[in-house]
Each structure stands twice: as structure tokens, then as C-alpha cells.
Amino acid sequence: MKLYTGPLSMFGAKAQIAALEKGIPIEAEMVPFDKDDNYLPRHPEVLRVNPKRQVPVLIDGEVEIFDSTQIFEYLEDRVPEPPLWPRDVAARARARQLELLSDEVYFPHVIKLMGLQHDMGSEAAMAACDACARFYEQMEARLGQTDFLAGDYGFADIAFYMAQIFGDRKGAGMTAATPRLLAWRERVGARPAVRTVVGRMMRFLASEGRPVPESLQSHLAA
DSSP: OEEEEOTTOHHHHHHHHHHHHTTOOOEEEEOOOOTTSOOOOOOHHHHHHOTTOOSOEEEETTEEEESHHHHHHHHHHHOOSSOSSOSSHHHHHHHHHHHHHIIIIIHHHHHHHHTOTTOTTSHHHHHHHHHHHHHHHHHHHHTTSOSBTTBSSOHHHHHHHHHHHHHHHTTOOOOTTOHHHHHHHHHHHTSHHHHHHHHHHHHHHHHTTOOOOGGGGGGGGO
């Protein structure tokens, strides 16, 4: 099984973590990107498989798929144990919605911040940070009775953990206002699969002289 990804691809990292959690051997090949975190894959396999020209792309024999959510679904079907989606239909639907919220509601605010790093005092940057803070409050409320976002640890946690790393990197990190969420971040970040993948990402940042968030300094030695 081969995954085309990038050293700073949030979505590729999601797929790598999921494969490690399931014990699936996977070969990760890094594709080119520019230094502003704007991925411009040029690998011919990425261009051939994904009309959006983006990583991640997964190839497993005759199966060729793109998009981290679709890769999640494929890995779950391919290797059901350990499960990373809840077994109960309603719980699984809620977990899938949480993953969607991370990717399509929270992360777009982080994307806005990527273009505002030199103007964090602007109205647009402050609005994006405020939107991230409101999302953290929503996730804090979800953790009132559970250790993880959708009951047991799973894809919903992987998705939001990776998304909030980029929020932290771009100036919209969590604060003491959401203590349960901070504790959740520690639980997820301590998992060996997460430390392996995120550790590589943080070491890549450090190798380029780019800042590593304080909350992820410990991952440098993963």
C-alpha cells in the first residue's frame, strides 16, 4: 500500500496515523510543495489519480483513491480491527460529522490565517482566530462526559488533532479556557502512532528553521 503525501500535509498525516493505528504497512512518498505550505504536487501519480492535483493519494493494487476521508473509509473496510469508527450506526454518523466539521468548518479559518501571518492584528485575522476559539468551545462541550470526541478514540480525534496543530502553528491555538480539550490533546498526542507521524512533521519544521509550537516540542524527540 502506497501513500503519496507531503512533509507538512495535514490530510496525509491523518491517513498515515490511521494506517499505523490499524497496523497496516504503508509506504509514504513525499511529493514537492512550496515553502508557504501551499502544496503544488507534481508527482505524475498524484496528477493521474486526483483531478484536484492534491495529496494524499492512496494506491493499493488496483484501488486508487484520494481525499483523507475516503482513505479513512477504505482503511476501515480493509482492516476492520481495531475499529476507528463507532460500531453503532447513530454514533458512527456523529463521528463522521465531527470529522467533517474539523476539515470543512474549523480548518478553513486556519487556511485564512495562512495568508495573514504578517498581519495578525488585522480584522480578518482576528475574526479567524475568534472562529477557531468558538470551535474549541464546542469541542470542549463534547468532552463533558468522554475522553474522546466520539466516545472511543477514532477517526474524529485524528482529524481534529491534526487540524488543531495547524491552528496552533498559525496563531489560533487552544488556551486555558478549554481545559478538557487541552487534556484531550495530551491524550491523543501521547499515542504512539500520533507521536510517530507528528514527530516527523515537527522535525521537518525544525530542520528548516521554522518554529515548532510549544505544545509540540516534546514530539521532536518522538
